Amino acid sequence: MSLLSETALPSQTPAESLPAHGAPAAQRPGSDHLYLVVVGHVDHGKSTLIGRLLFDTHSVPDGKAERIEAACKAEGMEFEYAFLLDALLEEQAQNITMDTTRVPFHTERRSFTIIDAPGHKEFLKNMITGAASADAAVLLVDAQEGLREQTRRHCFLLSLLGLRQIVVAVNKMDLVGYRPEVFDRIRAELGEFLGRLGVEPANFIPISAKHGEGLLRHSDRMPWYRGPTLLEVLEKFRANPPASGGPLRFSVQDVYRFDARRIIAGPVESGRISVGDPIEFVPGGKRSRVKSIETWPPENPPPRGPIGAGRQVAVTLEDELFVERGQVGAPLTDKPFEARTFTARVFWIHDKPLRSGELIPLKLGTQQAEARILGIQRTLDAVTLESGTGTTGEVKVHEVAEIRMRVRRPIAFDVGGKVPALGRFVLMRGRRIGGGGVIDSVVEEPPEARGVNPVSRSAILGHRGCIVWMTGLSGAGKSTLANALEQRLLNSGILSAVLDGDALRTGLSRNLGFTADDRSENLRRAAELAIHLANAGVVVIAALISPFRVDRAMAAERAKERGVPFAEIFVNAPLAECERRDPKQLYKKAREGMIPQFTGIDSPYEPPLAPDLEIRTDRESVDDSIGKLAELALGLARPSEQTGGGADI
Amino acid sequence: MSHLSDLESHSIYLIREAFHGFEKPAMLWSMGKDSNVLLWLAKKAFCGRMPFPVVHIDTTYEFPEMIEFRNWAKEHYGFDLAVWTNLEARAKGIGYETTDPVTVTHELKTVALQQCLAANKFDALITGIRRDEDSTRAKERYFSPRNAEFEWDYKDQPPEFWNHFTTDSGPGEHVRVQPLLDWTEIDIWRYLEREKVPLPGMYFSRNGQRYRSLGCMPITKPVRSNAKTIADIIEELKITRISERSGRAQDHHERNAMQKLRAKGFM
Numbered sequence: 040m041s042l043l044s045e046t047a048l049p050s051q052t053p054a055e056s057l058p059a060h061g062a063p064a065a066q067r068p069g070s071d072h073l074y075l076v077v078v079g080h081v082d083h084g085k086s087t088l089i090g091r092l093l094f095d096t097h098s099v100p101d102g103k104a105e106r107i108e109a110a111c112k113a114e115g116m117e118f119e120y121a122f123l124l125d126a127l128l129e130e131q132a133q134n135i136t137m138d139t140t141r142v143p144f145h146t147e148r149r150s151f152t153i154i155d156a157p158g159h160k161e162f163l164k165n166m167i168t169g170a171a172s173a174d175a176a177v178l179l180v181d182a183q184e185g186l187r188e189q190t191r192r193h194c195f196l197l198s199l200l201g202l203r204q205i206v207v208a209v210n211k212m213d214l215v216g217y218r219p220e221v222f223d224r225i226r227a228e229l230g231e232f233l234g235r236l237g238v239e240p241a242n243f244i245p246i247s248a249k250h251g252e253g254l255l256r257h258s259d260r261m262p263w264y265r266g267p268t269l270l271e272v273l274e275k276f277r278a279n280p281p282a283s284g285g286p287l288r289f290s291v292q293d294v295y296r297f298d299a300r301r302i303i304a305g306p307v308e309s310g311r312i313s314v315g316d317p318i319e320f321v322p323g324g325k326r327s328r329v330k331s332i333e334t335w336p337p338e339n340p341p342p343r344g345p346i347g348a349g350r351q352v353a354v355t356l357e358d359e360l361f362v363e364r365g366q367v368g369a370p371l372t373d374k375p376f377e378a379r380t381f382t383a384r385v386f387w388i389h390d391k392p393l394r395s396g397e398l399i400p401l402k403l404g405t406q407q408a409e410a411r412i413l414g415i416q417r418t419l420d421a422v423t424l425e426s427g428t429g430t431t432g433e434v435k436v437h438e439v440a441e442i443r444m445r446v447r448r449p450i451a452f453d454v455g456g457k458v459p460a461l462g463r464f465v466l467m468r469g470r471r472i473g474g475g476g477v478i479d480s481v482v483e484e485p486p487e488a489r490g491v492n493p494v495s496r497s498a499i500l501g502h503r504g505c506i507v508w509m510t511g512l513s514g515a516g517k518s519t520l521a522n523a524l525e526q527r528l529l530n531s532g533i534l535s536a537v538l539d540g541d542a543l544r545t546g547l548s549r550n551l552g553f554t555a556d557d558r559s560e561n562l563r564r565a566a567e568l569a570i571h572l573a574n575a576g577v578v579v580i581a582a583l584i585s586p587f588r589v590d591r592a593m594a595a596e597r598a599k600e601r602g603v604p605f606a607e608i609f610v611n612a613p614l615a616e617c618e619r620r621d622p623k624q625l626y627k628k629a630r631e632g633m634i635p636q637f638t639g640i641d642s643p644y645e646p647p648l649a650p651d652l653e654i655r656t657d658r659e660s661v662d663d664s665i666g667k668l669a670e671l672a673l674g675l676a677r678p679s680e681q682t683g684g685g686a687d688i
Numbered sequence: 689m690s691h692l693s694d695l696e697s698h699s700i701y702l703i704r705e706a707f708h709g710f711e712k713p714a715m716l717w718s719m720g721k722d723s724n725v726l727l728w729l730a731k732k733a734f735c736g737r738m739p740f741p742v743v744h745i746d747t748t749y750e751f752p753e754m755i756e757f758r759n760w761a762k763e764h765y766g767f768d769l770a771v772w773t774n775l776e777a778r779a780k781g782i783g784y785e786t787t788d789p790v791t792v793t794h795e796l797k798t799v800a801l802q803q804c805l806a807a808n809k810f811d812a813l814i815t816g817i818r819r820d821e822d823s824t825r826a827k828e829r830y831f832s833p834r835n836a837e838f839e840w841d842y843k844d845q846p847p848e849f850w851n852h853f854t855t856d857s858g859p860g861e862h863v864r865v866q867p868l869l870d871w872t873e874i875d876i877w878r879y880l881e882r883e884k885v886p887l888p889g890m891y892f893s894r895n896g897q898r899y900r901s902l903g904c905m906p907i908t909k910p911v912r913s914n915a916k917t918i919a920d921i922i923e924e925l926k927i928t929r930i931s932e933r934s935g936r937a938q939d940h941h942e943r944n945a946m947q948k949l950r951a952k953g954f955m
Contacts, residue, residue, distance in 0.1 A: 152870070168848050297734065297735070297739065305704075335736040350697050404851075471846045472848070472852055
């Protein structure tokens, strides 16, 4: 068939149908853009269908069709609509689409992006990549061949990916003489299969993509079909509405501290967020209210929301909380689960199977955690929907399974499609996504029995580990007190160790500078190290300037999460006194501009608001101070023997 | 305008992922319309900051008006600008006066970019390419790994779904982060209009001609147009079926020029 001899189709030049200054369909109020995936068995005509849709809606740039026609003629072939799509040489050679392709097109009513997903078996990962971001799917079935393996597999994956808007196009009707009984047989068989998956297609439509029948117009050769054309169905599909009606789920993607503001940025996965909203961060349970919504360019008056689902937002909070990537902001009354063990259905697309017992990185929203595959309940055969035995202990490439898994630390998630973005995850095989899954249920579990109980260590040592965190200006006397306290504790038979800022800076943190972020990272490392030592039974005496409240709060919270007693000590001396002492000549250098961002000079120090103990080194003797410190430390390390200086255990 | 806001939101998500996921990301900037949307989105993503350097690969064949815009924008937005030129190639006399445009583009853009990446040890490059620009770009991922030789393995791309991407790279490798992949040319113009993003004047009609896509001076031709405002340009684009890069000679020099350029690391 010659391209140029095509019968004229109704004109669809979009400009004519639009108001002179209006935007086209995609941006008209109440209208929306539809992402559409085309799936089906290899050679059932996906690329031809897409090529034909593009051509018939006048979405092909000038020259492209002519070039392909010339190329086809040169090869002695008839015009191939599929070549409009398959631009890469290798694809034309093999006659299969290799990867996900996205092509925009529009009609009078709306705009679309077609995601072409390949049908070739090895390329399932690309089909998933395409289908996971689609609003609706066209499932193509060759009228001559009927349901094939990939047809069924694709149906299964569409249901797992949560796609509910599906139209079935029975293609190549021209090759079966346009007979209604062929169409009816496929409709019955596929309808039954999809029904078992809980999927109800919007329509079954008989078409011939090659001849443009059933796409934009009805075919004279199929008068027995009285339903809508394919395009009519596509125009009626809904773009997936963002879940603004559901509970707020604000995934923390990052926290920015470019200036005095501490900006928490990330996507609103569902619900909406406004200034003044109470918000709780899960996991962790820290609460505050939204203080501001940050925008650039600045808006006047500043925005107050609501910002709805599907949007990115950047907020500040009324309280200085240590919030980090992976936490999910939620209303106090409707929070996601915070748990470690759950069941899920997974699909696997990596050559190296997923094995029972293996530890594998899991990503869910912006959270990341190591997950242990506890058991593979059963593998499902995506083609027959039969259950496998599940005794192999692994899920091979292109298989689907129900598994039970446990992440190393609690994560926040929703189940049962409540908030889809927080109910699905991927598993990483090296740098690549190895598979994906949907969480079905939470598994309750008894408190975990650990291999070694910290109690057994304290039985040997006669005390337990804890952290005595000294904060204060340079020269306030932290190191002096820390060293004296260490000696006093060692004399009392208590294993203790000083964690000194200078020592950290020359070792563990030698790659860090003194920006707010680097200081924060330095303290994170210090806190982690201190917690490890304390867990091993050591009384850790941290002597660190730690100028920012939020970093100290982070250290305290981390310790608390891991069951390590923690006390904050404010080693206080006025700046003038510290500068007079200047034991390391640092103030002198800072004043001369040789040390930028020096705490107290050109970088702020935020004194503790409620320290467990405050030592005024300009007013009291070292002996007096050590007496108080030792009492507090002993109280933490041997809680049964004495009650200590107000530390929260 | 929800479609534009959807595109904007997703792009900002991708830019933030790039900043979070990599040690040393950088943003490529050509001063062109897409590049300026990219800058704008980055400013939005970081509430007015630009927390990574902006790189301009200067072929030395830039339009003077674009260089003027470059200098103005650097001050206006306030970012670290890194300009890189393949000086060795220029010293060897490689240029449009002596050499075919595909070779020149490869030397002055791709090789220059390789040099810049090696010198700065960038591990991610945020670029403004769009799927609808060229059919080979239609198959790109948002996060697209490039090996140490800069090659794009388009036959075996990593899966990418549910907003999870490849966010690390091996030694010498880097990842192209492509936040504008889903945008079309007309989306870009509508967004530029909605947000009032500053643009070089060459996109607008003077004496019945304007530039639709801007590249090197000797190989970039204007199109006939009377579009003096963004609204005019949008009207014009609704009617035209001539491809966007038709004024860019290096794409047409030989069959599959674009595919060859891209497999070798071209943007």
